[in-house]
Amino acid sequence: MTLPKAFSTSFLIAAFLTSFTLVGQNFKPLDVSPMDAATYPSSHRISKKLVKVIYSRPQLKGRPIESLAPNGKVWRTGANEATEITFFKDVTFGGKPVKAGTYTLFTIPEKETWTIILNAEVDVWGAYSYNKNKDVARVLAQVNKSQDTLESFSIAFDDEGTMHLGWETLRLAIPISE
Structure with missing residues (x-):
């Protein structure tokens, strides 16, 4: 028995579209602590960066x-996987010399200061x-307060290369330079 050409073509198209639908059903929903990145220089038009931070953003x-x-207590400085910071050149991090490479960024929160830690173990x-x-x-960062509130933990760089950590009204600043 031979099927009409129109039927067989329609059948193939339906099978093709169904295969995409089945694969598409495996996508996971958006993470409650989405991954983000911060770089210095921050401009997307500058491809040669000094530093890049990849972290997840927990919500209060x-x-x-x-x-x-x-x-x-030692904190992963974000959510999910520990935050990673990559220096593309040797830098001074909070006054301490650090070789180019990728490190895990941990912190130890306290009321007046936080200890900011670069650790050689990555992918944790x-x-x-x-x-x-x-x-x-290990460097100390003074805790400052802002009048603005951040629901999500955030990392950003200013025009001088200082890395800023912020959450709720808490603000920390760690200078980074070549």
Whole structure:
């Protein structure tokens, strides 16, 4: 039995479209702490960067910062995988020399200052496997308050290369230079 050409063509098109529909059903929904990146220089038109930070952005959702980033404990400086920072050249990070490379960015929150940590171990989830012996640099950042409130944890760079961390009204600044 031979099927009409129009029927067989319609059948093939339907099968083709169904295969895309089935594959499309495997996409995951947007993460509740979406991944983001911050770079210096910040302009997208400048391809040669000095530094790039890849991190996930937890949301407060009515919770105090201390419940997500407890004082006195090593924090992954974001959500999900630990935040990674890449320096494309040797830099001075908060006054300490650091070689070009990729590092994990951890922090230890406190009321007046936060300890900012660059750690050589990368591709880690959270701060569960944090190893102090792999620290490359530790610097202190003074806690400042802003009148503006940020629901999402955020990292940004200013025009001088200072890295700013912000959440709720908390603000930290870490200078980075060549």
